[in-house]
Amino acid sequence: MAASKKPNETESKADGKTCFVVMPIADHDSYEKGHFKRVYDHVIAPACKAAGYKPVRADDVVKSNHIVVDILKNLVNSEMVVCDISSRNPNVLYELGLRHAFNLPTVLIKDFKTTDIFDISSIRYTSYNEDLRIDNVEKSIKSITKAIIDTASNDDDVNSIVQLLGVTKATTPDKIELDQGQSVILAQLERLMQKVEDTQQIKHSRYSEIRDEQIVQIDQKSFFVNNEHVSLGDEFYFSDTHNYAGILTGVSRGSVILYNPRNESNLVVNTFEERFERLTTNPIPF
Known part of the structure; x- marks a missing residue:
């Protein structure tokens, strides 16, 4: 039975x-x-x-x-x-x-x-x-x-x-x-939600070789810059003007290196500069 x-x-x-x-x-x-x-x-x-x-x-x-x-x-x-x-x-x-x-x-x-x-x-x-x-x-x-x-x-x-x-x-x-337009906004919303999850999961990682208040290294190609999860090759903008800043090509303790293909120049932005806090990967003004 x-x-x-x-x-x-x-x-x-x-x-x-x-x-x-x-x-x-x-x-x-x-x-x-x-x-x-x-x-x-x-x-x-x-x-x-x-x-x-x-x-x-x-x-x-x-x-x-x-x-x-x-x-x-x-x-x-x-x-x-x-x-x-x-x-x-x-x-x-x-x-x-x-x-x-x-x-x-x-x-x-x-x-x-x-x-x-x-x-x-x-x-x-x-x-x-x-x-x-x-x-x-x-x-x-x-x-x-x-x-x-x-x-x-x-x-x-x-x-x-x-x-x-x-x-x-x-x-x-x-x-x-x-x-x-709605599709673009949804895509940005998805990206923001993913970054929240990434922040919860990674920002306390012990891997980091580069770590200060504004730059945290995750792995060889990924970083937190101004609390944004970014990777080498990502495009950056200035949040106040939404002007193009360049492509992330390098990160060191205290600075990021951006390459602007439009004028074929490199831009080094240090964390002590006021403009560093305005760096963002989000090109859409809210």
Whole structure:
């Protein structure tokens, strides 16, 4: 006779419903390497399955050249979203704000070590123990499962600031056609989001041979310059005028070397110069 399943087993009962999981993807220097992947695999995903949803994480949904579009579609179209605000990741909070704008069912979770965020402190959330001990994992799965089921079944539950304030929620048209300008803006937004992830993951790297307040070496060809993740060959501009500065060809302690093919000249910009702070790889004025 086949063994009967225990009530707390977390095999998927999903009937086509999706739970999009918004959480930190990159490693964070306050946690062990791979921590948030383990949180997803051992806590969040089992809880979603136990509640009757198929869990999908942001790095599972990239189907087009516009990563942001793929994420936005899942934020708007998924029946449920679980949002882990642990470590106060800026990308996570940005995506949470988008979900809240549509006032759609959302479960907030965070670990015990992350302090409360004032702006969303009025919205109910579920806490879990970040040590991932087996006994704590089982408790966390049960509490998050309950939060998902309760949120899905309670139409009066406050899912967002939009509902709390009683303002009109955002809506989407049946079809969206992106023009060239919108595509450029999306591409820049994707680049900025990637740089946020890169900053979270790399800026505390011990590899660095060149390190000061404005230049940090990542590897032989990659650097942080003015907190931007750049590589040799990237084009730079001056942020105030958006004039072309040149192509990054070299970095040393205290300066960068830019080659301008338009006049075939090299430009050395030192960190003590005022114009150094105006160097950027973003040519679009905001």
